[in-house]
Amino acid sequence: MKSVFKHSLSLTVLASSLLSLGASAAPANDPATLAQIRDSAMKSDWAYERLADLTDLVGPRLSGSAGAAAAVEQVAEAMRKLGAKVTLQPVKVPHWVRGEEKAELVDYTGRPNGVSQKVVLTALGGSGATPAAGLTAPVIVVHSFDELKAKGAQVKGSIVLFDVAFDQEMADRGLAGPAYGQGSRIRTQGPKLAAELGAAAALVRSVGGANYRIAHTGATGLVDGARIPAAAVTAEDAMLMSRLSARGPLKMHLTLTPQTLPDADSFNVIADWPGTDKADEVVIVSGHLDSWDLATGAHDDGTGVAGAMGVIDTLKKLDLHPRRTIRVIAWMNEENGTRGGRAYFEANKDKLDKHFAAIESDEGGGRPFGFIGSVTPSMVKYFAPLKAALEPIGAGVFERHDAAAGADIGPLERGGVPSFQPLVDASFYFSYHHTPADTLDKVSTLELKRHVAVMTSLSWFLANMDENIGRVAKPE
Known part of the structure; x- marks a missing residue:
């Protein structure tokens, strides 16, 4: 434990020294910058505060409901305040009421x-x-x-x-x-x-x-x-x-x-943190904004949305700008239709070559142990610096899967876009999932900080990779 702490401390000191020389003093994916991103995320309560806003002020957010509409506006406004370029993508969603x-x-x-x-x-x-x-x-x-x-x-x-x-x-x-x-x-x-x-x-x-x-x-x-x-x-x-x-x-x-009402108008919330020399290429980091109506969807999927939002907050605080554009998406209608993910795919199916990677978090706010990715076996070795940067917080595991997509980014992965998700402890997740008990008090502030650290580090690393990550085989 002591050696891990010393490793983390040395990287942090190195990061501070390099930053004192100016942001351009180190390559984007150098150990010092990755350590700085990790440590900044671990110190911040911003994502938890946004999760509290979403769950306590808006409450349940089933597609077509007033809560879902309020959540769209709340998340969009929070992203605008960070300086992100915000777009509301229209989506027709089911409107079922209990x-x-x-x-x-x-x-x-x-x-x-x-x-x-x-x-x-x-x-x-x-x-x-x-x-x-x-x-x-x-x-x-x-x-x-x-x-x-x-x-x-x-x-x-x-x-x-x-x-x-x-x-x-x-x-x-x-x-x-x-x-x-x-x-x-x-x-x-x-x-x-x-x-x-x-x-x-x-x-x-x-x-x-x-x-x-x-x-x-x-x-x-x-x-x-x-x-x-x-x-x-x-x-x-x-x-x-x-x-x-x-x-x-x-x-x-x-x-x-219950009643099945006519489809309702809603939106995916899209917030871009623009890239520099590869700004036309995109790394998506996301969670779904809707929840079932029995509770406030804190784990499913408030932590995913707040974690994705925390990526831009962390980078803004550090004044870091990636080579590729990092695109935060709060998907609408994952729970009973996945129409948000499908609408995005249809609008971008001719631009999949510009989608470098996609991340979705939708397995709750348990402890993250690292991340899962659907890269080819030959690409695994290139993620060693990221794994090393996350090891001090116990999140340095990388599991390669042939398919790693969440429901909303599934169409992108089937179109060849490499997909990722946090590797989290979900042993208790299905105790709260889709129940009246999925409320803010069940979410650990420490684990949400780890979650943001993993999501931000992974997004940044992908957005700055020199290697061509390639396309993935289309899963059946």
């Missing part, structure tokens, strides 16, 4: 007279509505798509419950993303399959950990013409219904009254 949501188990084997049991649930994005007075139907519990298909005619007119547990053990061992992927597949595809088989409604066991009887919302693949009511139930209530179903027939009264 209504009444309640359920109770009204009949089951062994039920005492006069007794019913409340079920804690929340409507899933894109859910259809029950009649205003609700509906009463039998509950069928299944644990896979194959099991549902095997039920055949029993599905028609029933409420289908997909009782598939989130694998927290995977998450605890660094595989939170794959664990979520398994669960989200059930959530997105399950209600659609149930609708195709004639179900009256679909319920999905919440995709996430921390079983404190909290429901986790999220998007579905439901489409017009087969938009049945769909909700996430808490893990505890899913397990209860499985146990009761094993005793005999089970019946529920369900009320969900």
Whole structure:
């Protein structure tokens, strides 16, 4: 630990000495400049203050809502104050609103007279509505798509419950993303399959950990013409219904009254920190601005947006200007449509050769251990100076993946743009993700500072690389 501290201190002293000679005294990606960027980010509360503004003053930011519109203006104004060139890119977004949501188990084997049991649930994005007075139907519990298909005619007119547990053990061992992927597949595809088989409604066991009887919302693949009511139930209530179903027939009264309104006008917020001799080339650093409506989206994805905004703040404080333009983007509509990312791609698909790299942070504000990138194997060695600069804060790991893009920059990566994301501890992320508990108090100020340090150092390094990073193979 002492040697790491001495290494960090020596780099900082070197940075100060070089800066006293003028900004042009050192190459852009020299160890001293990288150390200065890292240390400046680690001293600043600016990103946390912006996160507090976003979560405490604006609150939830589901696409099409007043909160989403307010967030666009708030982030744009903060970027203008830094001196960035701000553009609002128009995006048409879905406008789905949550209504009444309640359920109770009204009949089951062994039920005492006069007794019913409340079920804690929340409507899933894109859910259809029950009649205003609700509906009463039998509950069928299944644990896979194959099991549902095997039920055949029993599905028609029933409420289908997909009782598939989130694998927290995977998450605890660094595989939170794959664990979520398994669960989200059930959530997105399950209600659609149930609708195709004639179900009256679909319920999905919440995709996430921390079983404190909290429901986790999220998007579905439901489409017009087969938009049945769909909700996430808490893990505890899913397990209860499985146990009761094993005793005999089970019946529920369900009320969900969401609405799918006409598409709304919204924007991606784009803020450019102009480059010098390669200003026409772009390095994107980004997070998504929208959140689900149950809470304030502090981890998903307030930390990503605030971290990206902090890149320009850090460089402005140091009066550093990269060779390539660093473009901060706060994407709109990642949660229930990814239309912001797709709109940007469509507007820039003929200029992908000018997109040097793209970064997106969307796995929460846990401790960053470094970064992930979809560069070719031969390029890994060129990132050694960046890894060395981040090692003093415990963030010097670089994992090369064939595909590393977040949802919004996915189209860019599929178009050949090398993509990156912070490598973060997401073991607890899905405890808060898409729940009422995703609030500012869950975010560590220290980890957000580390987050900004990684995002800024990586953005700066990419924006100043001499090497041609090349294109990535298009992922399938």
